[in-house]
Amino acid sequence: MATQHLEHSGVSWKGQQLGHKHSRIDTLDPRLRIIFTMIFAVVTVFSQSFPSLLAALSFALLSALFARLDYKRTVRRVVAMDLFIIFMLILLPFTTPGDALINIGPLQATQQGLLLALAIGLKANAIILMTLALTGTLNATTFGHALSKLKIPDKFVYLLLFTVRYLEVINREYKKMRNAMKARAFTARSNLHTWRTLGYLFGMLLVRSLERSERILAAMKCRGYTGKLHLVSTMKIQRQDYLFTIIALSLSAVIIGLHFL
Amino acid sequence: MHIVDGVLSNPVLVSSAGLTLLGVAVGLRKIEGDDIPKVGVFSATFFIASLVHIPVGPSSVHLILNGLIGITLGWAAFPALLIALLLQAIFFGFGGLVVLGANTLNIALPAVLVYYLYAPLLRRSTTKLAAIWGFAAGSSAIALTTVFVGFSLALSGEEFLIAAKLAFVTHIPVMLVEGFFTAAAVFLLCKVKPEILMGEPHLSAPPSAPKTHP
Incomplete structure (x- = not known):
């Protein structure tokens, strides 16, 4: 069990006791996991076509399975986010101008609005799942160290680690x-x-x-602090990281490619 | 008050990310090496505060407290809030990654505005008056955030306008609660530790002098 260091119950802080099952994802380089989470999020947000978005969501689901995320906790989080946006999504078909689909009293739902709501739902769910699978499984301190190795300014990383x-x-x-x-x-x-x-x-x-x-x-x-902290952690690209890079890049290419079909 | 990924249009995403980057850069510049523990511990405190449910009517709300964050941290609110939102997005799946810039801007910019508006007033008021300014700071920060969220939505597409207006109306009780909460916190700080309210120029001030016992 690798411990995951951040958890709250929605009402109060649960702290650092919870763990997650170890998976192959945990053996990958933290820097790569952060970079590919970002790439995936950007590619997904900028996608316009439904085949790309469906592909993105299925890749995210596969990654979540592969990372052996805690089933209950993950569902709870995804559902919480969906409930959070559901009102906006329900409103959208009625507020978007376009071709009428159905009429409910004086209100008119449009096809364009429905598609827009669907696209937003797909994007949000795909990105949250991929984030939880790739980066959310990192130890929070490791996450800070990886950011530092990715050339994020020192002060920002120190603040994150202190928080x-x-x-x-x-x-x-x-x-x-x-x-x-x-x-x-x-x-x-x-x-x-x-x-x-x-x-x-x-x-x-x-x-x-x-x-x-x-x-x-x-x-x-x-203890001699003069504004600099030494973040000691070794991160090395290993064989499985090359494989991961190839898979991640080709999946991103699939999402982008489906866009042009 | 979070916006999730996939809602905002690309120009809104890019420009708010740029502005947030700028704000964070200014904030980091204002923080000196010796301020790191203070800003870090404060950031953790506000994080815990934002998890607490406050009963309002039949339901309950989470507070954002960006008014109080602004008054106590000044420009450092930008990095502190970005960190909080980043941790929430990554470890709790709350909010989104690509909209991180927009979410941070919508919460941290009101904090900085409130800092410039109310911190000078707070510094030279009596305890009671400070509580009133505290109320104004707390409620106006959250009101501004709601307006900014509305702007980000409306600029992304007119179809979001109604959702944005609804969000403002439903947040009026939250503004009141944030106001009362911040007023009480400011009142207490004025009595117990007024230097916290001195904000940014004192970010790098030496720790308060040890009390001398006669």
């Missing part, structure tokens, strides 16, 4: 304060008192965060 590191710590601090409130009989309801109290809670959390960050900086300085 990932302290999510867990700050969440613990939050839970502690929330427990203290519970002990004093606080329950969250839809009223001004709740909103104000939670505002105070996060104001206090910011105060503690500032003080914590001062302690962190002092500790870093004590």
Whole structure:
């Protein structure tokens, strides 16, 4: 089990305990996984024809299977995104001008609108699946290191690594304060008192965060920090990476090629 | 307030990605080596805050808090928010990859605008007045975000206009909650640690002097 370091339940931070089943994807070079996720996303977003989009979605589904993504967690995330966009997709056929398809009362659904909604749904689902399969299976720290090796500015990478590191710590601090409130009989309801109290809670959390960050900086300085962190990790292109590159490039070519059919 | 991949038109995607890149570059330039822990820990704090459900009426909402982020981080809001959105897109599948630029711009630009509008006012107000400015900052940041999201949609195609208008109307309660929440947070910060509200010029200020005990 390779541990995947970021997870939340939608309501609160779940942290770093969850793992995912090991797969061949985990043996690939993190840099390549990030690059091909990006290439796939760009190619898919810019595709206009349905054969390309269907191909993209099926490649994404295959990758998700290949990466042995946790079935329940992945479905939950994909469905959450679909529910998030469903209202816009339902509205689209009625707001897009074009040839009438069906009439519901005064409203008229158009063919163009329906196709547009369908295209958006396909693109969004294909990209989310591919992202979760290729990059989402990376350890968050490895992801930061890979970004650094891809020449993303140092400061940005440091900030990302700090954010990932302290999510867990700050969440613990939050839970502690929330427990203290519970002990004093606080329950969250839809009223001004709740909103104000939670505002105070996060104001206090910011105060503690500032003080914590001062302690962190002092500790870093004590160990010789001068604005540079050394990210030690070796990433090497191996045999399976060449194979992956060939497959990924040819699949991208298929998506682009179907466009011209 | 996220837009998913596949919705926006190519010119909107490219131009907002360019503007976000610019904003992140300015933000990174303003952050000095010694600010890294502070901005990183704050970024984590706002990330946790955005996961919390706040009850509103029969339902509940997630807060974005870009008003508070703007007041406390200034231009550093751009990199901090890009990181949060990047992590959400990659590890939770929330949002999208190609629209990352647009999503970041729509949330971080209001944060920076609010910073310029309200941070100077906050610096020279009494605690009570600061809470009122806090309300204005919190609710106007989220209102601006809704408007920007509407713009990105409307510029991508007129057929999205109705969805954009609906989004604005349904977000009015969120604006109120963000306002009350930010007002309370600012009120507390004013009393407990006013230097947090000093924002960007103090990003690189030395850690607060140790308290001297008599």
